[in-house]
Amino acid sequence: MKKELSKLIAKAPQGPGVYKFLDKEKKIIYVGKAKSLRKRLQSYVRPSTKLGVKTEKMLETAESVEWTETNSEVEALILEDNLVKNLQPKYNILLKDDKNFQYIKVTVQKDYPEVLSVRRIEKDGAKYFGPKTNGTDAQRLLESVKRIFKLCSVRNITLDPKGTPLPGAKVAVRVGGVAAKRPCLDYHIKRCVGPCAGLVTPEEYRQQIDRAVEFLSGKYEAAIISLKKQMAEFAAEKKFERAAAIRDQIHAIERSAEKQLITDTDLPDRDVIAYAEDLAKNYFVVFQIRGGKLIGQEKFISEGGEAPAEVMEAFLREYYGMAADIPKEIIISIDVEEKKLIEEYIAAQTDHKVTLVHPQAGQKDRLVELALKNARGFALQSRTSWESQEKKAENALAELQKYLSLKEPPKRIECYDISHLGGTETVGSMVVFIKGEAKPADYRQFRLRSTLNKNDDYKSLEEVMTRRLNYLPDELPDGYKIRKAKKNEFKFIADTIENGPVNNEELDYKQFYLLGKGKKIAGFGRVRALTDSVHDITSLWVDPKERGKRLEYHLMKKLIESSKQKRLYLNCHRKLLDYYLQFGYEQIAAPPKPILDKVTRAGKRGRDISDIIYLAYQKKKKDFSFESRPDLIVIDGGKGQLGAAHDVLSSKGLNIPMISLAKQNEEVFVPGKSEPINLPKNSEAGYLLQRIRDEAHRFAIEFNRSSREKKMVKSGLDLIHGIGPKAKKKLLAHFGSVHRIREASQVELEQVIGEALALKIKENL
Secondary structure, X not given: OOHHHHHHHHOOOOOOEEEEEEOOOOOEEEEEEEOOHXXXXXXXXXXXOOXXXXXXXXXXXXXXXXXXXXXXXXXXHHHHHHHHHHHOOOOOOOEOOHHHOEEEEEOOOXXXXXXXXXXXXXXXXXXXXXXXXXXXXXXXXXXXXXXXXXXXXOOOEEEOXXXXXXOOOOOOEEEOOEEOOOOOHHHHOOOOOOHHHOOOOHHHHHHHHHHHHHHHOOOHHHHHHHHHHHHHHHHHOOOHHHHHHHHHHHHHHHHHHOOOOOEOOOOXXXXXXXXXXXXXXXXXXXXXXXXXXXXEXXXXXXXXXXXXXXXXXXXXXXXXXXXXXXXXXXXXXXXXXXXHHXXXXXXXXXXXXXXXXXXXXXXXXXXXXXXXXHHHHHHHHHHHHHHHHHHHHHXXXXXXXXXXXXOOOOOEEEEEXXXXXXXXXXXXXXXXXXXXXXXXXXXXXXEOOOOOOOOOHHHHHHHHHHHHHOOOOOOOOOOEEEEEOOHHHHHHXXXXXXXXXXXXXXXXXXXXXXXXXXXXXXXXXXXXXXXXOOEEEXXXXXXXXHOOOOHHHHHHHHHHHHOOOOEEEEEEEHHXXXXXXXXXXXXXXXXXXXXXXHHHHHHHOOOOOOOEEEEEEEOOOOOOOOOOOOOEEEEEOOHHHHHHHHHHHHHOOOOOOEEEEEOOXXXXXXXXXXXXXXXXXOOHHHHHHHHHHHHHHHHHHHHHHHHHHHHHHHHOHHHOOOOOHHHHHHHHHHHOOHHHHHHOOHHHHHHHHOHHHHHHHHHHO
């Protein structure tokens, strides 16, 4: 434990709160809660405390600790939960793949409710069922509910009190804000009862929705009794077709009910949660028991933590922070230390009291054993799959190390590709693989500036590599330093600036940063405040004898970092445009008035301003992907593309292994060699490189396509008279893309924007 950290911990307060450990870059690496902050933090320092491996690694990385006091333990728990979800600290126990969880949503608050799958719960009055970890199961359940209860697939059906019902309809309705034209296809094939044309009233349709909700809640008997009663009523009224349709629904529900694993009418609604640990990973199984039946089984994985009680507590907080259906009783295989506190937290997510039970014997214990058996099986199954994938990745990386003569297996591999359509909409892609597995969160895209409307892959690669490598921290050449200018250096600065000394009011030595070696000044520049909000970088100079050492790059970077402004301006001659574009500047057509006034004054002093262009630099948030150093860079292309990219790498003085993969014969080229290296065909290393290259190509094409579609929206829909921003937004929200709008039928378009505009689109798009 570092002395500075121990001193900070000694100052912690006695009350409840949340504490955060931070690394040397001030990034939060662990968040915890405590009944007493001082006691909890001191437990990390106390020699007698036995710490887990993960905690010891965290403390080795930690450089400081911060805390937030709260009024109660419950407040601390809620704050901790929010911070962990938002910050995703490295050493906290986190569920994996939460973005893949799905819910079944029933919009019971609408005139004609819809049943659909979503990935987020919103406070909109709808009923939610989930989360479901298997997307296929969620979609299958959704389709079953729609088929069994004959629910309509058409979205946004609302009553139209002022409208006129269609012939044979009971009420007038609108679909997506447009008066209904005809029943949907599902109605014609007898898969729905026609709410999209007003053939049923909201009250009649609500009966079907209520039974669907009961079904999703696991209450099959109630749904069957209700359906049998309605079937008898239709039969008495001699509506035999309707009665037969309901009979089929009953049979479908009974088949679903037969698949249940547990059947005991005495069992109340409850969840059973069991957890098994294997190879530093935690495997959870959740049994959802409703109405005496096991209606669902969900599985989750999190990274290995410390004590089992801590792992279970973290899971309970995270799972019930997102669960749509929380029962009154939760049975757990591992007891937690702060049971009352967790019960209060879970109860706060619903409208009833919640009890946590850790059984020791009896029926509840048998349920736990069954869930635990499933959790262990899940762990074993995952371990087999995980070991297989991990082994393949390890072999591939070991082979790459061997064939490319690398010092170590390349942990982080970055691959770059360029995509364009005849030189238009040129974009670049960067994909990242960590330990042989894709890491989409680290992917990045580049909209190119230097090759706008040009078909030049080499120059495009130069821009992409320059912009990417600019993020990597690099050092000044030996002996060079950047510092603030001193008063006695004012005359040198003034004499060096073009046209000699300028007005002293305009030139303040305190604004300047100097770059030099010993007493020799090799370059300088400044950030000048023209107004409170408009700052520009100006007076840049590097000694011609010192050029070629990237000194101006280091000076520019320092000037950008020194300014508190989020946006900086610069003006230069057009011949330098490409140079500054590579720094991340963008050309602007209408600079602020103070910039224009400054250039006008320079013109009056005799400077040539006929070919001046204006640029702006927008500061961006810290990008941890860009600031991570790759162990291997892969270029999609042949020797030419590799040469262009490697020139950028060399110009920056970076020593990072780089190769290219030519698509035609899957040849691997390395810088300085005309012949490809001998990489055996069908090797794990070859498969990995091809997978990475294909992913970069897919990502680039996807970005190029989306860019072109946006352009098509502008040049296509915008040229159709009568299609304004609102209509365009409706169309894109409904169909998702211009291509789907073009392919849509006249009827489909009419349901979104009406007959007249739909006709215009079919004629003009």
